[in-house]
Amino acid sequence: MIKPSSRESAFAGRELGIVVALVAVVVAATIARPSFLSGQGIHDLFLNASIIGLLAIGQALLVITRNIDLSVGSVMGLTAYLSGQLFLVDKDLPVIVVVLAGIGLGAVCGAINGALVAIAKVPALVVTLGTLYVFRGIDYAWASATDTTQINAYQMPQGFLDLGSGSLLGIPNLTLITLVVLGLTAYALHNFRAGRELYAIGSNPDAARLAGIPTGRRVFSAFVISGGLVGLGGVMHAAYFGTINASVGTGRELAVVAAVVVGGVAIFGGSGTVLGAVLGALLLTTITSALPILGVPAFWQRAVDGAALLVAISLDRAFMVRLAERLRAERAVRRA
Amino acid sequence: MQAVSALTAKVPPLLELRDVHKSFAAVHALRGVSLALHPGEVHGLAGENGAGKSTVVRVIGGEHRPDSGVVLVDDAPVGFSGPRDAQRHGIAVIHQEPTQFPDLTVAENVFMGRQPVRSFRRIDRASMNAKAAELFESLGVPIDPWRVTRGLSIADQQIIEIGKALSAEARIIVMDEPTAALSTVETERLFRVAKRLAENGAALLFISHRLEEMYEICHRVTVLRDGALVTSSPMADIDRDTLVRSMVGRSVEQLYPEQTGEAGAEALVVAGLTRAGVFADVSFSVRRGEIVGLAGLVGSGRSEVARAIFGVDPLDAGQVLVDGERLPLGDPRAAIRAGVAMVPEDRREQGLILDLSIERNATLPRLGAVSRWGLVSRAKERSLAAKWADRLGVKRRRLTDPVATLSGGNQQKVVLGKWLATEPGVLIVDEPTRGIDIGAKVEVHALLAELAASGIAVLMISSELPEVLGMADRVLVMHEGRLTEELSKEDATEESVLQAATGGAS
Numbered sequence: 001m002i003k004p005s006s007r008e009s010a011f012a013g014r015e016l017g018i019v020v021a022l023v024a025v026v027v028a029a030t031i032a033r034p035s036f037l038s039g040q041g042i043h044d045l046f047l048n049a050s051i052i053g054l055l056a057i058g059q060a061l062l063v064i065t066r067n068i069d070l071s072v073g074s075v076m077g078l079t080a081y082l083s084g085q086l087f088l089v090d091k092d093l094p095v096i097v098v099v100l101a102g103i104g105l106g107a108v109c110g111a112i113n114g115a116l117v118a119i120a121k122v123p124a125l126v127v128t129l130g131t132l133y134v135f136r137g138i139d140y141a142w143a144s145a146t147d148t149t150q151i152n153a154y155q156m157p158q159g160f161l162d163l164g165s166g167s168l169l170g171i172p173n174l175t176l177i178t179l180v181v182l183g184l185t186a187y188a189l190h191n192f193r194a195g196r197e198l199y200a201i202g203s204n205p206d207a208a209r210l211a212g213i214p215t216g217r218r219v220f221s222a223f224v225i226s227g228g229l230v231g232l233g234g235v236m237h238a239a240y241f242g243t244i245n246a247s248v249g250t251g252r253e254l255a256v257v258a259a260v261v262v263g264g265v266a267i268f269g270g271s272g273t274v275l276g277a278v279l280g281a282l283l284l285t286t287i288t289s290a291l292p293i294l295g296v297p298a299f300w301q302r303a304v305d306g307a308a309l310l311v312a313i314s315l316d317r318a319f320m321v322r323l324a325e326r327l328r329a330e331r332a333v334r335r336a
Numbered sequence: 337m338q339a340v341s342a343l344t345a346k347v348p349p350l351l352e353l354r355d356v357h358k359s360f361a362a363v364h365a366l367r368g369v370s371l372a373l374h375p376g377e378v379h380g381l382a383g384e385n386g387a388g389k390s391t392v393v394r395v396i397g398g399e400h401r402p403d404s405g406v407v408l409v410d411d412a413p414v415g416f417s418g419p420r421d422a423q424r425h426g427i428a429v430i431h432q433e434p435t436q437f438p439d440l441t442v443a444e445n446v447f448m449g450r451q452p453v454r455s456f457r458r459i460d461r462a463s464m465n466a467k468a469a470e471l472f473e474s475l476g477v478p479i480d481p482w483r484v485t486r487g488l489s490i491a492d493q494q495i496i497e498i499g500k501a502l503s504a505e506a507r508i509i510v511m512d513e514p515t516a517a518l519s520t521v522e523t524e525r526l527f528r529v530a531k532r533l534a535e536n537g538a539a540l541l542f543i544s545h546r547l548e549e550m551y552e553i554c555h556r557v558t559v560l561r562d563g564a565l566v567t568s569s570p571m572a573d574i575d576r577d578t579l580v581r582s583m584v585g586r587s588v589e590q591l592y593p594e595q596t597g598e599a600g601a602e603a604l605v606v607a608g609l610t611r612a613g614v615f616a617d618v619s620f621s622v623r624r625g626e627i628v629g630l631a632g633l634v635g636s637g638r639s640e641v642a643r644a645i646f647g648v649d650p651l652d653a654g655q656v657l658v659d660g661e662r663l664p665l666g667d668p669r670a671a672i673r674a675g676v677a678m679v680p681e682d683r684r685e686q687g688l689i690l691d692l693s694i695e696r697n698a699t700l701p702r703l704g705a706v707s708r709w710g711l712v713s714r715a716k717e718r719s720l721a722a723k724w725a726d727r728l729g730v731k732r733r734r735l736t737d738p739v740a741t742l743s744g745g746n747q748q749k750v751v752l753g754k755w756l757a758t759e760p761g762v763l764i765v766d767e768p769t770r771g772i773d774i775g776a777k778v779e780v781h782a783l784l785a786e787l788a789a790s791g792i793a794v795l796m797i798s799s800e801l802p803e804v805l806g807m808a809d810r811v812l813v814m815h816e817g818r819l820t821e822e823l824s825k826e827d828a829t830e831e832s833v834l835q836a837a838t839g840g841a842s
Contacts, residue, residue, distance in 0.1 A: 191458040192457065192458060192459065193449065193459060196444060196451065197448070199437070199440060200437045200440060202439075203437035203438055203439040203440060204435060204436065204438065210399075210419050211419075211448045211449050212420025212449055213448070213449055270437070270438070270439035323487070
């Protein structure tokens, strides 16, 4: 018999593994340049990981249900652009209104994806590959229709920019937002029926239907929530960078998926945690920051992200093969 | 048993089907089936494959809606909107291959969708695990509620399904061939649980291919044939022969052709085949002109042995000789070159490309023979396909029709034809007649006999005992990964094979 906790602890081990990798990267970078671990350095590491971490939380919800959303980069671009446009219309708009508008638009995009996946039964990979281009196209069309190629910081209120660059008790605002979302999502996934049902759907979709789980509704909701988080990410991006054009977020989808997979969320659903996904995002952004310090030219960055992804997937695969072998061996022992 | 039958005459049934009809496209799966399940009673449902048993299960479980007729629970007509609705009416279905969430814990599998909750509708894990532990305790089968279900045996998974049914307070429990993959000990354990459920007032519908089990546990039996109800009677009032006759509708002998082949030289010899945890030390031989049946329960390793011989699955030890030549292990191309052909268990998944035309499917392993300079010649392809389709009597409109448009029996003939076109010396067939109608079965059987007579060595794997007994010159029986028995045609009876297959022999 395998011990009750052996698999769970193996996955806790996964999160531990990311932390170990993270420490290794940080130590190496700090030896090369001690300021890497200064107060400002840590501040920057967390800030860099905040937006992608937020996107990874939403993506993890979908991957757990055996789905995926490739349109996150485009949705993020669209909502970032929306927040800029709203301030162009009325610079005195309350910040909260813009934040809610961004979340709302993101949720609508998520609902479109979710409806096509859950109701029209089109595979998520295909649906979101399509909407990746559609949402980006809308973004560009909007920019050209309003003849605004770029929206700059001076066109936005200071209160909004403070949201992006400010901090509370030394922790950047954006990091706080991501941590709060992470805490709520992790708690809900663990403690509410709907959360466990997302795992059930990803673990065995047919069994989930037989167990009477409303799989379509759950998957749809996951897309809407993930879309809302991406919308929030878009607004955060606008507030942080203060410069927005129609190509914000291009290509981010792959980084987000990589973070989720590196973070130990099984790509075929059913297992993994949002904490792992956020740690995956933190690891990848930290590697990116550390590369130039370690003397690796910046253009290697993508290759290193890809390599991290491959290492993570190979480790998962090796783990599953070992588990299967152990189970086979156990059965052989029981028979003998 | 008598007492219970007398009792049920007065107690109203928990569930009743009245004149239920159900069709799928052209197939009339159920034609007017009526059935009543009483509390405290185990009701057997018998019939051959394709008789409509699974459809009855799906109608009761809320997966299918009947086209006409009614389902009544507690004498009130119900129209289930889906599985959950059926569950709400106290119905639980335990499938042959339980459907679980391998990544989740045992307790979560039991309580999915119905987890005990505390304040703010949060899941109460402590109470959930305690309840699950209590449940398995009461069933007399301790299973750790905290472990994930991945890797549990099918027997344990079924117990989890039963736990699920009990925790949902199901009163109507359907068991669809639950014993097909169980050992004798596991079957006894399941029966103890099932009897206890009935004593506590549940109504059970029990499906099995093993008639002994029916006599052991059922109070009443209903027989289906070709979707229609043949008979329904107290188990004590129906003898074995009558039961078999009502299931088959004709005497079994007529289904199987006369064997004429003379056994020749050994064409296939396997020695000491071992794959850790799957099968161990399997040795046997098949002669030219001989049909050897490989019997055993689902999960005994039969198909795995066949796959390993053909080189699809890896081997830890052992060797395979074809016509005295040693085959390199794990290389299907070498096996094909040496003259081995394998018709896999699942023709839809592994044997055919359903969307391709009949001719394309038929010539797939023989593209070399119909090509010139790497380009496939349509004319040669067509003539080769036509030759085999005619020889096998494939009923089709055009050779260019997709294989998906054919009936199951004709699809199987295309798979056979596809491999026969490679002119094999050794033919391995896995479940050659699963899910095809009785007429097509007879044709496939005749074909296999003819092939053996022409000097091909045939290894036939089948879960249908009558098929093994009717076709094979020799019967090999596997039990839990080991070859436990070899029986000549004379010695092979349903009893002797089942004994060996369930570990009763030796």
